[in-house]
Amino acid sequence: xxxxxxxxxxxxxxxxxxxxxxxxxxxxxxxxxxxxxxxxxxxxxxxxxxxxxxxxxxxxxxxxxxxxxxxxxxxxxxxxxxxxxxxxxxxxxxxxxxxxxxxxxxxxxxxxxxxxxxxxxxxxxxxxxxxxxxxxxxxxxxxxxxxxxxxxxxxxxxxxxxxxxxxxxxxxxxxxxxxxxxxxxxxxxxxxxxxxxxxxxxxxxxxxxxxxxxxxxxxxxxxxxxxxxxxxxxxxxxxxxxxxxxxxxxxxxxxxxxxxxxxxxxxxxxxxxxxxxxxxxxxxxxxxxxxxxxxxxxxx
Amino acid sequence: xxxxxxxxxxxxxxxxxxxxxxxxxxxxxxxxxxxxxxxxxxxxxxxxxxxxxxxxxxxxxxxxxxxxxxxxxxxxxxxxxxxxxxxxxxxxxxxxxxxxxxxxxxxxxxxxxxxxxxxxxxxxxxxxxxxxxxxxxxxxxxxxxxxxxxxxxxxxxxxxxxxxxxxxxxxxxxxxxxxxxxxxxxxxxxxxxxxxxxxxxxxxxxxxxxxxxxxxxxxxxxxxxxxxxxxxxxxxxxxxxxxxxxxxxxxxxxxxxxxxxxxxxxxxxxxxxxxxxxxxxxxxxxxxxxxxxxxxxxxx
Numbered sequence: 001x002x003x004x005x006x007x008x009x010x011x012x013x014x015x016x017x018x019x020x021x022x023x024x025x026x027x028x029x030x031x032x033x034x035x036x037x038x039x040x041x042x043x044x045x046x047x048x049x050x051x052x053x054x055x056x057x058x059x060x061x062x063x064x065x066x067x068x069x070x071x072x073x074x075x076x077x078x079x080x081x082x083x084x085x086x087x088x089x090x091x092x093x094x095x096x097x098x099x100x101x102x103x104x105x106x107x108x109x110x111x112x113x114x115x116x117x118x119x120x121x122x123x124x125x126x127x128x129x130x131x132x133x134x135x136x137x138x139x140x141x142x143x144x145x146x147x148x149x150x151x152x153x154x155x156x157x158x159x160x161x162x163x164x165x166x167x168x169x170x171x172x173x174x175x176x177x178x179x180x181x182x183x184x185x186x187x188x189x190x191x192x193x194x195x196x197x198x199x200x201x202x203x204x205x206x207x208x209x210x211x212x213x214x215x216x217x218x219x220x221x222x223x224x225x226x227x228x229x230x231x232x233x234x235x236x237x238x239x240x241x242x243x244x245x246x247x248x249x250x251x252x253x254x255x256x257x258x259x260x261x262x263x264x265x266x267x268x269x270x271x272x273x274x275x276x277x278x279x280x281x282x283x284x285x286x287x288x289x290x291x292x293x294x295x296x297x298x299x300x
Numbered sequence: 301x302x303x304x305x306x307x308x309x310x311x312x313x314x315x316x317x318x319x320x321x322x323x324x325x326x327x328x329x330x331x332x333x334x335x336x337x338x339x340x341x342x343x344x345x346x347x348x349x350x351x352x353x354x355x356x357x358x359x360x361x362x363x364x365x366x367x368x369x370x371x372x373x374x375x376x377x378x379x380x381x382x383x384x385x386x387x388x389x390x391x392x393x394x395x396x397x398x399x400x401x402x403x404x405x406x407x408x409x410x411x412x413x414x415x416x417x418x419x420x421x422x423x424x425x426x427x428x429x430x431x432x433x434x435x436x437x438x439x440x441x442x443x444x445x446x447x448x449x450x451x452x453x454x455x456x457x458x459x460x461x462x463x464x465x466x467x468x469x470x471x472x473x474x475x476x477x478x479x480x481x482x483x484x485x486x487x488x489x490x491x492x493x494x495x496x497x498x499x500x501x502x503x504x505x506x507x508x509x510x511x512x513x514x515x516x517x518x519x520x521x522x523x524x525x526x527x528x529x530x531x532x533x534x535x536x537x538x539x540x541x542x543x544x545x546x547x548x549x550x551x552x553x554x555x556x557x558x559x560x561x562x563x564x565x566x567x568x569x570x571x572x573x574x575x576x577x578x579x580x581x582x583x584x585x586x587x588x589x590x591x592x593x594x595x596x597x598x599x600x
Contacts (some may be wrong), residue, residue, distance in 0.1 A: 074567075098517070122517045125594035126581070136600040141516055171513075181510050184500045186517025191558060192492055193518070197577040199547075199554045200484050210481050212583045213471075216441055217398070217422045217486025218493070218525055220590045225518055227581035230574035237562045237570055247499075248559055252552070254499045258491060259548055262537045267374075270537055274530035277497040281426070281527035283512045290520045294425035296596040300436040 001154045003029060003092075003162045007064035009057060009079060011035040011044040013124060013229075014096045015070030016133025018166065019050040024135040026165040034060035035130070043130040058086035066092045066162065068119075069107075073097040074235035080110035087114060092155050094119045098182060098232070100146040100175040102239035108148070115155050117147045120178065121168055122186070128229040139167035140288055146175040176243075183243035187236055188251055191244070193225035194233070301454045303329060303392075303462045307364035309357060309379060311335040311344040312529075313424060314396045315370030316433025318466065319350035324435040326465040334360035335430070343430040358386035366392045366462065368419075369407075373397040374535035380410035387414060392455050394419045398482060398532075400446040400475040402539035408448070415455045417447045420478065421468055422486070428529040439467035440588055446475040476543075483543035487536055488551055491544070493525035494533070 006022060008015045011033050019031050033050035034057045035041050045053045054060035061067050061083055071079050076097060087093070092115045097103045100118045107116045123141040125132065143163040147156045160170045173181070200211045200219060215223065237244055261269040284290045291297045306322060308315045311333050319331050333350035334357045335341050345353045354360035361367050361383055371379050376395060387393070392415045397403045403418045423441040425432065443463040447456045460470040473481070500511045500519060515523065537544055561569040584590050591597045 122514045124517075127594045132594070134600065139600060142513055144514070181506050181514055182517060184503065184506055185511055185514040185519040189496060189518035189522055191562075192496060192555070194574055194577050195555045195558050196489060196492060196551055197580050198573050199551045201576065201580055202554075203484065203550070206481050206484050208580075208583075211485055212580070212587050212589060213442055214422045214444070214481055214485040215584050215589045217424075217482055218489035219485040220584050221521055221525060221596075222489055223577070223581040223584050223590070224596060225521060226574075226577035228574075228578075230571050230578065233574050234567050234571040238565055238567050241562055241565070244562060245559065248555075248562075250503070251496055251499045252555070254502075255492070255495045255548075255552070258495050259545065262491075262541055262544060262548075265538055265541070267534050267538050271530050271534045273498050274494055274526075274528075274533050276501065277494050277523070277526035278530065280497050280501055280508075280512070281523040283508075284515050284520050284523050287512050289512060289515045290523070291598050294427045294432070296524060296598055298591050298596055300434065300439060 001158045003066045003158050005030045005032070005064050005066070006162070007061040007067045008033040008050055008070055009060065009067065009083070010070035011040050011049050011130050012070060013128050013132040014121070015068070016044065016047070016049040016130055017135065017137035018068060018070070020133055020135040021138060021166040023048070023051070025167060032060040032064065040130045047130065049130060049133060057083055061086050061088070061091065064088060064091050066094065066159065069093070069095040072232045072235040073099050073103055073239045076103050077106035077110050080107050084111055087111070090115070092117055092159060094159060096121055098186060098236045099240035100144070100178040104146060104148060104175050115152055117145055117151060117156060117159050118175065119146070119159065119163070120144045120182070121163065126224050126227040128232070136167065138163070141168055143168040143170050144173050144178055145170060146173055146178050179240050179243045180246070183240060183247040187240060187244050188247050190225055190228060190233055191237065191248065192251070193222040196222050197226035301458045303366045303458050305330045305332070305364050305366070306462070307361040307367045308333040308350055308370055309360065309367065309383065310370035311340050311349050311430050312370060313428050313432040314421070315368070316344065316347070316349040316430055317435065317437035318368060318370070320433055320435040321438055321466040323348070323351070325467060332360040332364065340430045347430065349430060349433060357383055361386050361388070361391065364388060364391050366394065366459065369393070369395040372532045372535040373399050373403055373539045376403050377406035377410050380407050384411055387411070390415070392417055392459060394459060396421055398486060398536045399540035400444070400478040404446065404448060404475050415452055417445055417451060417456060417459050418475065419446070419459065419463070420444045420482070421463065426524050426527040428532070436467065438463070441468055443468040443470050444473050444478055445470060446473055446478050479540050479543045480546070483540060483547040487540060487544050488547050490525055490528060490533055491537065491548065493522040496522050497526040
């Protein structure tokens with residue numbers, strides 16, 4: 001079983017990058033695409049994000065053997081219901097959402113009997129929309145598949161092959177475990193970044209202009225993540241509530257311990273944590289998940 | 301009054317970068333340097349971080365008209381006391397520390413009668429030591445001077461000129477206000493990053509290996525800041541306790557509000573914050589404080 005025709009529903013950063021990556025790395029696979037926004041469809045045509053930009057979702061999926069929903073996780077069920085009457089019976093349905101249990105539930109409810117394999121390529125930038133995608137977004141990144149227990153193993157293999165062709169490394173995971181892992185490595189970091197950027201822009205005794213001017217002291221890093229797509233992220237937090245609240249609880253416990261160490265002047269506790277965290281950075285770089293150049297390789 | 305001879309005490313990232321920047325951008329200024337660590341002195345000689353690496357601090361400052369202490373803020377007073385008997389009476393004493401009220405107090409106590417102008421170039425990377433410095437570290441960055449009220453205005457002008465020559469933009473500020481501004485734009489972001497990286501590496505239900513593998517979802521950004529020099533940062537938190545605790549209080553209030561919004565499913569509150577924070581990123585880029593390329597310009 002090999003994927004030959006992929007339909008991409010939603011042509012933003014992720015959908016567009018999949019289309020471009022297929023064209024560049026697996027040109028034997030035909031791509032169709034559709035976005036509910038006519039402006040996005042037009043732009044997708046101009047940038048050749050997919051082989052054929054279709055006028056309707058029905059047309060886009062008509063001959064697909066893989067349909068990838070690239071919409072916010074909160075829009076997944078409605079998008080699937082709209083597609084339902086038009087899907088080929090043997091098409092694999094997948095997605096790229098950042099929470100997986102909610103997506104599995106939504107797609108299972110909307111598309112009974114269909115082969116559903118949720119997926120999450122752990123890749124992205126702070127930009128969004130049809131101008132943001134690029135063909136190498138998935139190179140060297142992990143793509144996590146969360147197939148239900150009773151799904152056809154050949155379909156899982158076919159989807160794995162597809163992502164491998166795009167340059168990703170594939171891992172299978174239970175959806176609940178995915179949601180816990182990503183709460184730590186993605187959702188909480190985003191929540192913290194959004195929050196601190198909000199805090200900094202609401203102060204009375206420090207002006208917004210000062211916050212911007214002196215942002216190179218560390219704050220500017222957080223502004224990048226806090227520039228991510230607002231609707232996508234709203235949906236992630238609403239759809240991974242349990243794991244996010246669990247991990248947020250652990251973070252605030254640790255932050256409270258640091259607060260106490262600062263208040264009591266416990267330099268040893270601070271130093272002990274700061275020494276430990278350095279090692280993690282080295283591991284992230286050693287495993288190819290970030291640039292080894294200082295300051296992310298920013299130009300100086 | 302023009303600076304002609306600069307002595308740099310401490311030859312790590314900041315001290316080394318000052319020396320290299322003088323050589324590249326203001327070669328008419330002579331540089332001497334010293335570090336208490338003999339290995340650092342040797343490396344500084346190999347890399348030509350300064351014109352002359354001296355065997356003693358006394359020798360390094362003997363003919364200086366500007367002495368810059370590039371040591372952790374907690375080591376400032378002891379370093380100044382060691383230098384006291386050897387300083388030319390008319391030398392300006394400055395530093396590069398990230399907290400300014402504590403440094404002003406420490407240097408004033410150690411060096412009565414000397415011209416003291418604390419300074420903070422808001423620039424750096426996560427790397428440290430004599431290998432880390434480079435000549436363009438200060439280009440386009442702000443350097444904040446916090447002169448005491450009664451200091452010689454010509455000395456302030458001379459120090460401003462010096463930093464301008466290195467490519468920095470200079471601003472004068474009250475030391476207490478500096479400490480409040482930098483608590484927001486630098487110290488709290490670092491504390492949060494150190495903490496979340498610690499939290500993520502201490503979980504039982506998510507392995508360290510999973511945290512590293514899926515770090516491209518946002519977490520890897522925090523690992524960069526959390527790789528910063530542990531001693532430097534311990535000292536910053538111990539020496540800017542008041543402002544850090546004040547700003548941390550505001551952050552945790554805001555984070556608690558987000559936690560409540562997630563728990564109650566208040567998508568509107570989440571979306572409202574996430575939309576606002578996007579604008580700040582644009583201002584940071586428009587004002588030249590970060591790269592406009594997506595993902596900090598990381599290679600994909």
